[in-house]
Amino acid sequence: MLLRNPALTASLLSATTKKLYNHRYSTPTAFMASSGVACSLLVLCGKSLAENETAKAIKTNNTLKLPEDEKLSLVLHSEMDKSVMQGFFQVHSYMDSLSTNQFGRLLVWSPDLTSTHDVVSHNFCELPIGTVCIADVQTKGRGRSKNVWESPLGCLMFSFTMQMEDGRVVPLVQYVVSLAMTEAIKDICDKNGLPSIDVKIKWPNDLYLNGSKVGGILCTSHINQRSSCKCRIA
Known part of the structure; x- marks a missing residue:
């Protein structure tokens, strides 16, 4: 299973519902292992019913992409086994604290991602304005002059979109x-x-x-x- 950080990601992949993947595989982890390619897990969550419907549509359309055709696995936060979420970004706490009208109401979260900026920059047409992408670990964060940031657990890494x-x-x-x-x-x-x-x-x-x-x-x-x-x- 060629994930950048299997310890962070494998437990979350195994917690998604089996129906998300081909019935030939007993678990999502088995599905990912069979692909033989690196994969990023993106978890979608909305503040209200409207944003959650948007999250469902994004998952159904399955048009999100990353640079160099890196593989993605899209799941809804409601499909996750909450027992394995301990120690990861607390989506419920984030949503409960949010009081905005637009900004941050659709959340894209990943336990391990190359760059949050890549998610929003490569999916402008698919993600609503105000979408926020957060990662627990970021391995190729972008900086000025093509500098690369490696951000371990404990850092705050996020990107968002806006329009003017x-x-x-x-x-x-x-x-x-x-x-x-x-x-x-x-x-x-x-x-x-x-x-x-x-x-x-x-x-x-x-x-x-x-x-x-x-x-x-x-x-x-x-x-x-x-x-x-x-x-x-x-």
Whole structure:
């Protein structure tokens, strides 16, 4: 079974329903092992009935893709065996805490992924605006000048999509996101009675703590036929 991190992924694959795969295989894990190729597991979940219906449609259409034709396995969060979700990203806690009208209401989560940015950038037409992709482990995160980030467990890795009518403000997005990250960290510390974490911004898009780089924001965009600009932020 050629998964990048079998320990993280195999238990989740085995927890999906058997009907997702060919009846010749006794378990989803057996199906994946038979393919002989690397595979990424993507779990889809929505905040409300509407977003969950969108998640079902995405899974049914099965049109999501990754670079270099990397294989994907799509499942719904409702199909997962919750007993194996301990220690992974807590989807229910995320959804319960969410209070937005659009942003983040459709979630794409993976225990082990090359890059969250690849998911949103290669599937703009298939994913609704505001979709968020989160990974527990990321092995080929993208940076500036083609730099690659390897992000082990415990890091926060996510990408999301947004749309704006005025493409001239796109260069400002990375500044806004950088500020939002530092303010969110301070807010979490204050609300939970934790010592302040003095994360600073190295403009335009790097986050530093005690002189060391601990994060970064990557924004890419394209213009669609209606002249509105879609952005991908990681």
